[in-house]
Amino acid sequence: METFRTAIELLSVFVLPTLIVGFPLYGLYKGVPVYEEFVEGAKEGFDVAVMIIPYLVAILFAIGMFRASGAMEFLVEGLRPVLSLINIPPEVLPMGIIRPLTGSGSAGIVVDLINQYGEDSLIVKIAATMFGSTETTFYVIAVYFGAVNIKKTRHAVPAGLIADFFAMILAVYVVQLLFA
Secondary structure, eight states, X not given: OHXXXXXXXXXXXXXXXXXXXXXXXXXXXXXXXXXXHHHHXXXXXXXXXXXXXXXXXXXXXXXXXXXXXXXXXXXXXXXXXXXXXXXXXXXXXXXXXXXXXXXXXXXHHHHXXXXXXXXXXXXXXXXXXXXXXSOOHHHHIIIIIHHTTOOOOTTHHHHHHHHHHHHHHHHHHHHHHHHO
């Protein structure tokens, strides 16, 4: 078993360098002007970044206003009795609200919870599991739909939010089952 683990660790060291060197070499072998294609892709990436900046600013501004106004604390305290009845720690509610909007904001919430409760606490384990098992739905929709100028998202938002909701609920109960 130890030999297998050592072989995997050795192999993992070479995966990224192999990809970084392998793709351009394969492109050269196929006759693709690799550098020119790389530069063209970088230009397109820059154009996309410029197009999505307004969407990102709007999301980050709304989150900042929500937290700074005290609305988050008001909501957590207001829902504390209901969440306690269904065995959900109210302290993880900010993660459930912020995670669909932004990855960095939800990472900040996890860091705040670590500082407040310690890295081995049940609350932090639940929040970290929520972080890893959900998606930044609105951010993804703003970036990807905005990048290709799609204005009507149709079922993407409800489907993403339903998936996030169930992933968060499952994160609470699975972590409690495994660690409580």
